[in-house]
Amino acid sequence: MTTRKTFRAFRTEETENGFISSVKEIELRDLNENEVLIKAEYSSLNYKDALSASGNKGVTRNYPHTAGIDVAGTIESSNSEKLNTGEKVIATSYDLGMNTDGGFAEYVIVPSDWVVKLPKNLSTKEAMAYGTAGLTAAICIQKITRTIKPEDGKIAISGATGGVGSLAISILSKLNYKLVAISGKESEYEYLHKLGANEILSRQEIEAFANKPLLKPLFIGAVDAVGGSILENIIKSTDANGVVSCCGNAASFNLSLTVFPFILRGVSLMGVDSQNYPMQERQKAWDLLAYEWKINQIADFCDEIKLEDLNEKIKLMLDGKLKRRVIVKL
Numbered sequence: 001m002t003t004r005k006t007f008r009a010f011r012t013e014e015t016e017n018g019f020i021s022s023v024k025e026i027e028l029r030d031l032n033e034n035e036v037l038i039k040a041e042y043s044s045l046n047y048k049d050a051l052s053a054s055g056n057k058g059v060t061r062n063y064p065h066t067a068g069i070d071v072a073g074t075i076e077s078s079n080s081e082k083l084n085t086g087e088k089v090i091a092t093s094y095d096l097g098m099n100t101d102g103g104f105a106e107y108v109i110v111p112s113d114w115v116v117k118l119p120k121n122l123s124t125k126e127a128m129a130y131g132t133a134g135l136t137a138a139i140c141i142q143k144i145t146r147t148i149k150p151e152d153g154k155i156a157i158s159g160a161t162g163g164v165g166s167l168a169i170s171i172l173s174k175l176n177y178k179l180v181a182i183s184g185k186e187s188e189y190e191y192l193h194k195l196g197a198n199e200i201l202s203r204q205e206i207e208a209f210a211n212k213p214l215l216k217p218l219f220i221g222a223v224d225a226v227g228g229s230i231l232e233n234i235i236k237s238t239d240a241n242g243v244v245s246c247c248g249n250a251a252s253f254n255l256s257l258t259v260f261p262f263i264l265r266g267v268s269l270m271g272v273d274s275q276n277y278p279m280q281e282r283q284k285a286w287d288l289l290a291y292e293w294k295i296n297q298i299a300d301f302c303d304e305i306k307l308e309d310l311n312e313k314i315k316l317m318l319d320g321k322l323k324r325r326v327i328v329k330l
């Protein structure tokens with residue numbers, strides 16, 4: 001009998017006492033056709049990971065499971081003609097970390113179609129400092145900047161201290177846009193200004209806007225990660241021909257509006273789904289993050305942890321108390 005190679009992974013198991021996650025030694029399986037084995041160097045913590053690692057069956061149906069919707073590392077073996085051993089890569093999205101074992105592990109096996117080559121100007125650590133949140137922010141920004149220029153007006157960013165929000169602020173500020181951060185954390189206003197926010201609106205302020213179909217125009221664009229009444233009030237306060245990108249539901253998945261912002265002001269509401277974003281466009285977004293839009297010292301904005309520290313950070317994330325992005329060194 002041959003002994004299989006083993007590796008460490010943050011495994012979530014369903015037990016009589018509920019879902020329990022811990023670092024376990026597990027066996028490496030053989031590669032199927034078109035799959036690659038990535039020796040993981042970094043992963044990052046996203047809200048979906050916190051849900052998966054705490055037993056949310058809307059995200060992950062079957063346990064035991066390894067969460068982690070993104071990973072960056074080096075191809076250790078390849079059953080695909082497109083990717084060679086030794087290449088540095090990023091894998092995010094599709095089913096990674098949901099019902100396919102994910103990035104919270106020393107080794108990750110994925111179909112080669114899920115893999116993007118790491119741009120030369122990015123390290124694996126920087127790639128995961130962006131992670132899925134950075135990719136999502138980049139897609140939102142691509143949609144806005146196609147038609148909206150810095151001189152056209154202000155861009156609103158909701159969920160501003162979160163992964164998507166904080167990275168969107170850093171990138172748009174580098175591109176010279178004037179930014180209004182919308183945040184529920186008064187203690188973090190100074191940090192938001194440091195990232196590049198010019199003004200800050202508290203969650204309470206925007207939620208208290210008048211309940212009318214259209215409001216005084218304040219913004220020409222927005223990156224919205226929260227949905228619900230905050231997104232409603234952003235759309236109602238967007239000026240003629242503005243572009244609002246919608247990527248998240250941290251507050252609510254509901255949206256109650258009239259058609260007036262769209263038919264009287266020509267506002268565009270752009271949906272963003274990083275999970276199924278086309279591969280060619282995905283590579284372009286990573287190239288933008290690596291070159292033109294690169295945030296200096298991006299890894300300094302993150303806390304670097306080990307697999308053993310994940311439980312503590314996941315709890316903080318689920319309690320809405322996480323203040324910085326978390327990257328996992330493998």
Ligand SMILES: NC(=O)c1ccc[n+]([C@@H]2O[C@H](COP(=O)([O-])OP(=O)(O)OC[C@H]3O[C@@H](n4cnc5c(N)ncnc54)[C@H](OP(=O)(O)O)[C@@H]3O)[C@@H](O)[C@H]2O)c1
Binds near residue numbers: 248
């Ligand atoms: N569509 C996609 O492809 C895609 C990809 C990645 C993420 N997402 C989604 O985007 C959203 C943000 O992701 P993330 O990684 O940035 O998450 P995150 O780091 O947890 O940040 C979410 C932020 O939203 C704000 N928030 C939290 N609860 C809220 C509430 N009840 N009402 C209003 N604001 C609230 C908080 O910011 P403040 O305290 O500063 O307000 C929080 O930091 C999530 O819904 C996630 O599932 C979607």
